[in-house]
Amino acid sequence: MFSTGFKYFIGVTVLSVAALIMSLFVLDQFAIAGVAISMLIAVTALLAGIAVVTRDGQTTTATPDSSKELVTQSMWPLVTSIGVVLLALGLVTSALVFFTGLVVVLGALVEWMVQSWSERASKDVNYNALARKRILNPIEFPVLAALGLGVIIYSFSRIMLAVDKSTGALLFILLGSVVLIAGILFVLKPNLNRSLVVAICALGAVGIFATGILSATTGMREELVEAAAEGHFSHAECGPEESKYFDKLAEGNLSLRSSVDATIELADGKLTARVVGFNQPQNSVTIRRATSTNFIFHNLDANEYRLVADLGNRAVAEPDGKTEKNLVCTQLTAQGSEQSLVLTINKPAPVGTSYVLSVPGIEGQTIELVVP
Amino acid sequence: MNHSQRHRNLKNQLASVSLVVVKKYRKISGVALASMLASSCATNAPQDTWQPKGPNAKLIDDLQQPVFAVAGIIGLIVAVAVVYTVIKYKDRGQPIPEQTHGKPALEITLTIIPALILAVVAVFTFGAIFKLAKTDDTEMIINVTGQQWWWEYDYPVQNEFGITQPIISSGQLVMPVGTKVLLRETSRDVIHSYWIPALNGKRDAVPGRVQTLRLEADAPGIFAGQCTEFCGLSHANMRMEAIALSKADFAKWVSNQQAKYVAPAKDSLAQQGEAVFLNQCVRCHQVNGLMRADGTPVIAAPDENVWSGAAPNLSHLMSRNTFAGATFDLLSKQCRDEVWGASSDEIGAKYLAGVSEDCLNQKDLRSWLRNAPEMKPMYANPTQLAATGGKYRGMPYLALSEDDITKLVAYLLTLK
Numbered sequence: 001m002f003s004t005g006f007k008y009f010i011g012v013t014v015l016s017v018a019a020l021i022m023s024l025f026v027l028d029q030f031a032i033a034g035v036a037i038s039m040l041i042a043v044t045a046l047l048a049g050i051a052v053v054t055r056d057g058q059t060t061t062a063t064p065d066s067s068k069e070l071v072t073q074s075m076w077p078l079v080t081s082i083g084v085v086l087l088a089l090g091l092v093t094s095a096l097v098f099f100t101g102l103v104v105v106l107g108a109l110v111e112w113m114v115q116s117w118s119e120r121a122s123k124d125v126n127y128n129a130l131a132r133k134r135i136l137n138p139i140e141f142p143v144l145a146a147l148g149l150g151v152i153i154y155s156f157s158r159i160m161l162a163v164d165k166s167t168g169a170l171l172f173i174l175l176g177s178v179v180l181i182a183g184i185l186f187v188l189k190p191n192l193n194r195s196l197v198v199a200i201c202a203l204g205a206v207g208i209f210a211t212g213i214l215s216a217t218t219g220m221r222e223e224l225v226e227a228a229a230e231g232h233f234s235h236a237e238c239g240p241e242e243s244k245y246f247d248k249l250a251e252g253n254l255s256l257r258s259s260v261d262a263t264i265e266l267a268d269g270k271l272t273a274r275v276v277g278f279n280q281p282q283n284s285v286t287i288r289r290a291t292s293t294n295f296i297f298h299n300l301d302a303n304e305y306r307l308v309a310d311l312g313n314r315a316v317a318e319p320d321g322k323t324e325k326n327l328v329c330t331q332l333t334a335q336g337s338e339q340s341l342v343l344t345i346n347k348p349a350p351v352g353t354s355y356v357l358s359v360p361g362i363e364g365q366t367i368e369l370v371v372p
Numbered sequence: 373m374n375h376s377q378r379h380r381n382l383k384n385q386l387a388s389v390s391l392v393v394v395k396k397y398r399k400i401s402g403v404a405l406a407s408m409l410a411s412s413c414a415t416n417a418p419q420d421t422w423q424p425k426g427p428n429a430k431l432i433d434d435l436q437q438p439v440f441a442v443a444g445i446i447g448l449i450v451a452v453a454v455v456y457t458v459i460k461y462k463d464r465g466q467p468i469p470e471q472t473h474g475k476p477a478l479e480i481t482l483t484i485i486p487a488l489i490l491a492v493v494a495v496f497t498f499g500a501i502f503k504l505a506k507t508d509d510t511e512m513i514i515n516v517t518g519q520q521w522w523w524e525y526d527y528p529v530q531n532e533f534g535i536t537q538p539i540i541s542s543g544q545l546v547m548p549v550g551t552k553v554l555l556r557e558t559s560r561d562v563i564h565s566y567w568i569p570a571l572n573g574k575r576d577a578v579p580g581r582v583q584t585l586r587l588e589a590d591a592p593g594i595f596a597g598q599c600t601e602f603c604g605l606s607h608a609n610m611r612m613e614a615i616a617l618s619k620a621d622f623a624k625w626v627s628n629q630q631a632k633y634v635a636p637a638k639d640s641l642a643q644q645g646e647a648v649f650l651n652q653c654v655r656c657h658q659v660n661g662l663m664r665a666d667g668t669p670v671i672a673a674p675d676e677n678v679w680s681g682a683a684p685n686l687s688h689l690m691s692r693n694t695f696a697g698a699t700f701d702l703l704s705k706q707c708r709d710e711v712w713g714a715s716s717d718e719i720g721a722k723y724l725a726g727v728s729e730d731c732l733n734q735k736d737l738r739s740w741l742r743n744a745p746e747m748k749p750m751y752a753n754p755t756q757l758a759a760t761g762g763k764y765r766g767m768p769y770l771a772l773s774e775d776d777i778t779k780l781v782a783y784l785l786t787l788k
Contacts, residue, residue, distance in 0.1 A: 277554045277556055278513060290560055
């Protein structure tokens with residue numbers, strides 16, 4: 001019969017061998033990871049040998065106590081060994097793997113300790129199991145529930161990223177309706193068979209999980225892949241429109257909307273500024289140095305336009321002294337829509353020049369930005 | 373000795389100790405109480421919230437006076453009831469009276485009366501809040517920007533007031549009387565709060581937000597204020613003053629603020645001071661119109677040296693009465709008293725006279741230039757600037773020689 005210690009160490013050894021093989025494929029380099037895992041294999045194999053020879057350090061031959069119930073089988077040596085391997089792998093791969101291993105090892109050790117203690121609490125196996133439950137269930141249930149919920153939410157998010165926008169909305173409505181109907185059903189039928197309820201919930205969870213895996217392997221929908229590649233969230237385009245997938249909800253940012261310095265309005269080919277506090281439209285806006293200033297561009301004209309802030313020149317390659325136009329702009333804005341623009345200007349415009357807001361395609365209309 | 377007796381003995385002992393403490397500190401308590409009462413009679417209390425000097429502050433005052441009276445009467449009734457109960461039902465060994473629970477009529481009455489009082493207060497409070505939040509009747513705009521530990525004021529172009537180019541100032545807010553001024557407040561670093569008690573309530577200056585505050589003064593005068601949101605080391609030194617001038621005087625002030633830079637006379641001490649200024653101070657402080665020797669205009673770069681990105685613009689410094697966040701006076705005590713003590717009719721002329729050489733508070737200005745962090749606590753230790761990426765919060769020690777300080781003071785005196 002193999003001893004517990006042997007099972008633990010041989011488990012670590014076997015998993016480490018698997019990790020070594022995987023690392024050779026995944027990391028495509030042997031240097032650090034290979035040496036570390038090989039060392040781990042050697043050490044744990046040695047310890048496994050010692051454990052089996054010495055029967056876990058038991059020097060006297062104990063006579064089995066027939067009055068004691070046999071201890072139950074334990075999965076915690078296996079889980080701990082997986083955790084240790086993750087720890088080792090994490091050291092050479094990523095912090096995420098390392099901390100996952102740490103959590104697994106700590107959790108398994110706690111479980112293992114409490115189980116060992118409870119198995120010696122009395123001669124009654126049922127009582128021992130109850131003692132273990134009373135200590136660990138208050139921890140296990142919330143943790144497992146959170147993990148389960150996390151897995152379901154993550155799976156669902158993969159589904160939403162994979163399907164197109166309209167399908168996503170429908171799916172959301174459908175799932176919400178199913179949850180609502182199921183909730184109503186459970187309330188109206190309190191004596192519903194418990195197994196049936198569990199089966200329905202489990203089936204739903206497994207369904208979402210499986211679809212989530214399928215969606216993750218399919219990948220995100222095309223427009224999101226393109227958007228990520230173009231980095232359109234930076235909103236720094238001023239030349240020809242490069243992205244057709246800009247974030248149309250950028251202006252919906254609540255904090256920005258609630259604190260606008262000026263709204264720049266384009267109507268009938270005229271550009272005006274409505275500045276907080278001024279009762280009349282302005283053709284210049286005084287903004288503070290070194291302070292972020294929030295603008296909203298409101299397009300009331302028929303075509304799509306964007307607002308461009310011309311902030312003079314900026315150096316691009318020191319010490320060559322080369323400069324380029326310093327432009328900041330909104331995305332193209334459709335009729336009736338708004339886009340936000342946040343400017344921070346640290347210095348006044350050089351003498352003889354000025355900072356201006358303009359709209360390409362609308363000639364002769366500018367708003368001067370005055371920085372005292 | 374049973375539990376009840378032990379309890380009674382303990383109470384008696386505590387009462388004896390309390391009596392001894394009260395007797396021992398009777399004099400101190402008396403002095404403290406007298407001081408508290410006497411302080412309410414102070415006449416020199418520039419930040420007194422009970423002396424409104426403008427319609428917005430009056431609106432608040434009209435609300436707080438009756439509320440304070442009602443709250444005071446209720447407080448008095450409660451206090452008298454508590455004292456009466458404590459004395460009348462003091463434990464004298466009498467048996468514990470019968471305990472009762474629930475008197476619906478009394479409970480409902482005691483709920484409805486406060487609710488009614490609060491409802492009436494709420495009606496007037498909401499009315500006042502909406503009136504104070506109005507912006508559509510604004511006559512003048514001033515941008516107010518807080519940073520550690522001073523306030524910047526900039527006046528956007530407003531032709532109706534003769535402001536044809538933006539004016540930028542600090543420390544003292546200058547405004548015309550009888551004019552609905554709207555402050556557009558924000559902050560460059562942490563949250564500050566702007567409060568001139570005589571003119572209106574407080575308004576927080578929050579980074580990334582623009583908040584408005586109405587100000588209006590009935591008559592010319594100087595009104596003191598204080599940052600009322602803890603904002604770091606020198607929060608207590610972040611002061612402000614609002615100067616209300618008659619419309620004619622305000623026009624003169626505007627005209628002076630827009631006047632072109634006048635370079636110091638050739639070969640004067642002030643000209644040498646200008647050279648020191650160009651060498652040391654322009655890294656952070658802007659003086660509009662100041663030129664370098666090669667004829668290029670000087671643009672200060674506080675964004676490269678100061679965490680908040682700004683330092684006070686010193687154009688027309690000597691038209692102000694204070695410096696370093698209104699912490700110190702530019703005027704000597706005698707001259708300052710003359711300005712602060714002037715009548716409404718005279719204050720404009722006295723303020724517009726600015727700071728002359730005779731009236732300059734040389735001592736504080738020289739000390740400031742010698743070692744600013746010693747005068748006002750600031751994060752100005754060059755070895756401890758890691759948290760701000762090597763940038764200062766406040767003016768650092770510049771190691772100026774006494775000779776340079778003399779030249780600088782002569783130059784600053786020309787910035788009228």
